[in-house]
Amino acid sequence: MYATRRVLVWILIAVFFAVALNPVTNWTQRRLVKWRWLATLLVFLATLGLLTALTALLVVPLLDEVGRLAEQVTQLLHDARAGRGPIGHLLERLHLRRYLDSRDIREYGSRLREPSLKVLRKAVFGVAGTVTIFVLAYLMVLESPKVVDRTLGLVHERHRDRVRRVGGRCARTITGYLSGNLLISVICGVLTYATMAIMGVPYAGVLALLVAVADLLPLVGATLGAVIATGASFVHSTRAGIVVLVFFVLYQQIENHVLQPMIYARAVRLNPLTVLISLLIAADLAGILGALLAIPAAGIIQIIFLDVYHGRRQRSRSGRPPSKAEND
Known part of the structure; x- marks a missing residue:
């Protein structure tokens, strides 16, 4: 299994x-x-x-x-x-x-x-x-x-353009999600480097790179990077360790509740609340893999739902019942 x-x-x-x-x-x-x-x-x-x-x-x-x-x-x-x-x-x-x-x-x-x-x-x-x-x-x-x-x-010939259009939107949703995830990791790495460099922690650049790469993984990635960077900071000095620890605690809240919903909402065209709810539900059901697929899956579901909804709405306005081919 x-x-x-x-x-x-x-x-x-x-x-x-x-x-x-x-x-x-x-x-x-x-x-x-x-x-x-x-x-x-x-x-x-x-x-x-x-x-x-x-x-x-x-x-x-x-x-x-x-x-x-x-x-x-x-x-x-x-x-x-x-x-x-x-x-x-x-x-x-x-x-x-x-x-x-x-x-x-x-x-x-x-x-x-x-x-x-x-x-x-x-x-x-x-x-x-x-x-x-x-x-x-x-x-x-x-x-x-x-x-x-x-x-x-x-697919029936009448619906081929529609299916092609919806498929293109779904593909752009996945691409937007990947670019958004990369942007969040870059932000995390830059802020981590700035904080550790200010506190004089050795190897700040390498540690920031590790944190940025780890942040690409949903759920556990940011925590893993934070543990490594915080441990290295405590080795340097207790003051630096406390400052870096506080930074990661605050940044995790900002990333989870501000950056991810806002960036993914623009990249995947989802409401920030929908992004957050999708992440929570998928992570609880399927762990890391669920969190990885939650946002693009929610975006694809929204695209298909809106296409079906607008199609039915146009047919109802025109007064034409759906044909057998359309139902298929």
Whole structure:
């Protein structure tokens, strides 16, 4: 059951990427190359290059900072045992310094150095999932004109333009949701960097990037990023940790109740109250996956409902009863 759910998640993510990249592929096919396969290949190669560049911008400085931190670990542990430095002073105030020399701590540290099959397994599944999503999205974009034509062929000729119009609106809803989610993550990263830089927290840029990337995940993403950034701030100083903690508590409320409803309302053309209610219901029913799909699903339902409603209203005004073909 878990494996099936994982595959379904991969397919849904691939659909999101395919819908987002399909307009770019269509434009490339109209303006640059006439072959669909070549236009799709160019767009996906450009996307892969962009993702690789963004990953390098995140990973390279992160590895550099982690390397610097690793060089200081021995000194930090020595200072902590002696009660010196920010960690030592914090442990001294909390009366926890005596536990650093306990046998349990040393045994736990030795276990951390042992290779973990679970971590390796998750890494393999992560790579496999990324490749699968990329291939699925590529095939979806490549075959989308044929799929659309075959689907429209199943619809009565009188309704084909209408179905095509509604489908285009649904696709734009998904694209708007993705762009809105990206904008919120950028805002979160910028504000996080400003706060941590003002407090003088080391590695503020890398931590802000991690928070921004984590914020792309609904529900748990922002909390995970906040825990990492707040923990690093407390290591620097208690004052910085408290300030960063208060910032994240306030920002979470603003993002959940102001930014998300307002931005998604513009991007997906939904009422802010509808956005908030959709998120709450879907998150309660299906967790992270439900929160991920809640807003675009609500936007698509609204588009279909309004189209059906306006269609029936026009027929009632004209006094013409719906035909058998229209009911089908």
